Amino acid sequence: MASKMDLDGKPIATITICMIGAGGFIGSHLCEKLLFETSHTILAVDVYNDKINHLLDHPESGSGSKHPWSGRIQFHRLNIKNDSRLEGLIKMSDLTINLAAICTPADYNTRPLDTIYSNFIDALPVVKYCTENKKRLIHFSTCEVYGKTIGSFLPKDHPLRQDPEFYVLKEDESPCIFGSIDKQRWSYACAKQLIERLIYAEGAENGLEFSIVRPYNWIGPRMDFIPGVDGEGVPRVLACFSDNLLRGEPLKLVDGGESQRTFIYIKDAIEAVLLMIENPKRANGHIFNVGNPNNEVTVRQLAEMMAKIYGKVSGEKMLDVPTIDVTAKEFYGEGYDDSDKRIPDMTIINKQLGWNPKTSLWDLLESTLTYQHKTYSQVVKRGIAKPTAN
Numbered sequence: 001m002a003s004k005m006d007l008d009g010k011p012i013a014t015i016t017i018c019m020i021g022a023g024g025f026i027g028s029h030l031c032e033k034l035l036f037e038t039s040h041t042i043l044a045v046d047v048y049n050d051k052i053n054h055l056l057d058h059p060e061s062g063s064g065s066k067h068p069w070s071g072r073i074q075f076h077r078l079n080i081k082n083d084s085r086l087e088g089l090i091k092m093s094d095l096t097i098n099l100a101a102i103c104t105p106a107d108y109n110t111r112p113l114d115t116i117y118s119n120f121i122d123a124l125p126v127v128k129y130c131t132e133n134k135k136r137l138i139h140f141s142t143c144e145v146y147g148k149t150i151g152s153f154l155p156k157d158h159p160l161r162q163d164p165e166f167y168v169l170k171e172d173e174s175p176c177i178f179g180s181i182d183k184q185r186w187s188y189a190c191a192k193q194l195i196e197r198l199i200y201a202e203g204a205e206n207g208l209e210f211s212i213v214r215p216y217n218w219i220g221p222r223m224d225f226i227p228g229v230d231g232e233g234v235p236r237v238l239a240c241f242s243d244n245l246l247r248g249e250p251l252k253l254v255d256g257g258e259s260q261r262t263f264i265y266i267k268d269a270i271e272a273v274l275l276m277i278e279n280p281k282r283a284n285g286h287i288f289n290v291g292n293p294n295n296e297v298t299v300r301q302l303a304e305m306m307a308k309i310y311g312k313v314s315g316e317k318m319l320d321v322p323t324i325d326v327t328a329k330e331f332y333g334e335g336y337d338d339s340d341k342r343i344p345d346m347t348i349i350n351k352q353l354g355w356n357p358k359t360s361l362w363d364l365l366e367s368t369l370t371y372q373h374k375t376y377s378q379v380v381k382r383g384i385a386k387p388t389a390n
Contacts, residue, residue, distance in 0.1 A: 021099030106234035109335030216291025220266030257300030265364035289344035
């Protein structure tokens with residue numbers, strides 16, 4: 001592969017990356033990007049490999065064929081909370097990327113202990129091993145660390161609610177405003193904020209080279225699961241709505257779907273991560289919002305768009321009543337709370353890495369729902385076992 005240059009015109013060194021959570025939604029797309037477009041080697045760490053199975057060599061199949069990237073990805077099946085092999089894999093690598101997390105809102109208030117352990121306690125050894133062995137870390141956090149906007153506390157008709165200073169979220173300025181302790185939905189955001197503060201402190205006091213990523217609703221193929229097909233429980237909003245569409249059911253809007261969100265295509269977001277990987281001098285020490293402020297809609301508007309697009313890609317008639325309202329308590333259980341808006345300020349990532357998202361909300365939803373229909377529609381109709389993702 002021809003030598004690539006970084007943003008400063010210097011050759012990019014080939015590195016070994018320990019990717020924790022490589023088998024998940026983001027990890028699978030990042031593995032593809034690294035294998036298809038770079039010469040880097042991946043030590044893929046996860047308890048599952050379903051979403052990256054198509055990237056792994058399977059000599060036992062007897063076909064004798066190997067991928068062009070054969071030897072550049074190794075899968076290590078381990079749970080980071082209780083496996084002594086983790087430090088060895090981090091030592092073998094130049095960079096560790098930590099994607100591991102419980103990150104579905106339905107779990108935050110029904111499984112708060114697991115959420116806190118997964119997002120804080122289990123991440124402690126990763127930070128410790130990177131610091132002690134002087135290895136660079138890219139840690140995935142969440143836009144939920146911002147909590148509620150300042151504007152949400154103003155009266156609904158207050159003119160300042162429309163002032164970006166009161167709702168646009170800035171990495172180095174915006175406060176983190178969570179609900180009360182009994183609103184256990186904030187267990188996730190609080191755990192993520194605490195590990196961010198630990199990483200930042202390790203950088204300041206012990207020289208840890210780090211970048212922190214705050215994703216804003218990255219969506220695309222292979223996101224989460226379809227309940228009863230390849231997973232159980234309640235996934236995030238895109239997969240929930242996809243499940244309703246596949247089953248010909250109305251889309252359920254929690255508390256009327258009034259919350260506002262921005263959505264970004266996974267392939268755009270992965271471009272940003274690759275820039276962080278290959279430009280450490282520009283990325284180290286920074287927290288990066290990675291989202292698309294141009295793709296803002298209410299959850300209700302998202303549902304209406306998805307219903308229209310799914311009708312187009314599937315050829316199926318839309319329901320006369322495509323959405324129904326449900327309460328947060330009905331859908332998520334006790335302890336649920338939410339942020340009002342999540343719009344990223346893009347100043348830092350644009351200045352440091354020159355990155356901007358490209359894909360419109362309509363286009364990214366059309367691509368994603370085409371995949372969902374192709375992968376799941378027949379399986380859902382027949383009610384049979386898990387499909388093969390590729």
